[in-house]
Amino acid sequence: TQLLEQSPQFLSIQEGENLTVYCNSSSVFSSLQWYRQEPGEGPVLLVTVVTGGEVKKLKRLTFQFGDARKDSSLHITAAQPGDTGLYLCAGEKAAGNKLTFGGGTRVLVKP
Amino acid sequence: DAGITQSPRHKVTETGTPVTLRCHQTENHRYMYWYRQDPGHGLRLIHYSYGVKDTDKGEVSDGYSVSRSKTEDFLLTLESATSSQTSVYFCAISEAGGGETQYFGPGTRLLVL
Numbered sequence: 001t002q003l004l005e006q007s008p009q010f011l012s013i014q015e016g017e018n019l020t021v022y023c024n025s026s027s028v029f030s031s032l033q034w035y036r037q038e039p040g041e042g043p044v045l046l047v048t049v050v051t052g053g054e055v056k057k058l059k060r061l062t063f064q065f066g067d068a069r070k071d072s073s074l075h076i077t078a079a080q081p082g083d084t085g086l087y088l089c090a091g092e093k094a095a096g097n098k099l100t101f102g103g104g105t106r107v108l109v110k111p
Numbered sequence: 112d113a114g115i116t117q118s119p120r121h122k123v124t125e126t127g128t129p130v131t132l133r134c135h136q137t138e139n140h141r142y143m144y145w146y147r148q149d150p151g152h153g154l155r156l157i158h159y160s161y162g163v164k165d166t167d168k169g170e171v172s173d174g175y176s177v178s179r180s181k182t183e184d185f186l187l188t189l190e191s192a193t194s195s196q197t198s199v200y201f202c203a204i205s206e207a208g209g210g211e212t213q214y215f216g217p218g219t220r221l222l223v224l
Contacts, residue, residue, distance in 0.1 A: 031210035042215025092210035101153040
């Protein structure tokens with residue numbers, strides 16, 4: 001069992017539709033990050049959330065950190081083919097040197 | 112893009128042979144990490160370094176060793192490769208530990224036959 005569980009594991013939608021990816025844990029994190037990874041490349045950071053209840057927006061992407069800092073969600077509005085990729089959440093436990101990654105959600109946006 | 116390179120990018124080896132992967136950075140970042148990525152498991156930390164000659168284990172360190180003799184280089188060695196170590200290996204760097212942004216290299220695809 002992973003410390004951070006992502007759901008769904010795979011999501012296939014049509015261009016223009018909305019989607020939400022979830023990242024859940026029973027542990028509290030001092031911060032949580034979302035990365036996107038494209039085939040053949042390393043992950044790239046999208047956002048970091050640090051405060052319980054925090055909402056951050058990055059164009060059509062909305063990130064939320066749960067009030068208890070145990071979970072997070074990523075919502076994409078009007079998805080485009082360029083949003084296709086593997087989305088990974090990663091959490092930092094209190095005062096640690098390391099990140100723990102979730103298993104990832106593979107998103108496919110069809111034109 | 113952060114200056115991180117990994118070598119080799121692809122490698123095929125046989126069970127029982129030693130393998131060394133290299134990560135090189137030009138950013139002078141203090142922290143360096145080695146992850147492996149397998150389907151359904153996301154990224155799992157193997158070892159990390161918080162300075163020259165300062166390293167610590169991650170969650171899947173068995174069968175792996177690391178060395179960091181210079182700020183810019185972090186080596187991952189599989190002492191005796193096994194088929195279960197077939198994976199994609201990523202190096203990452205960050206200025207500080209914890210929740211600091213990690214910048215990833217392009218990955219090394221390793222196949223152990």
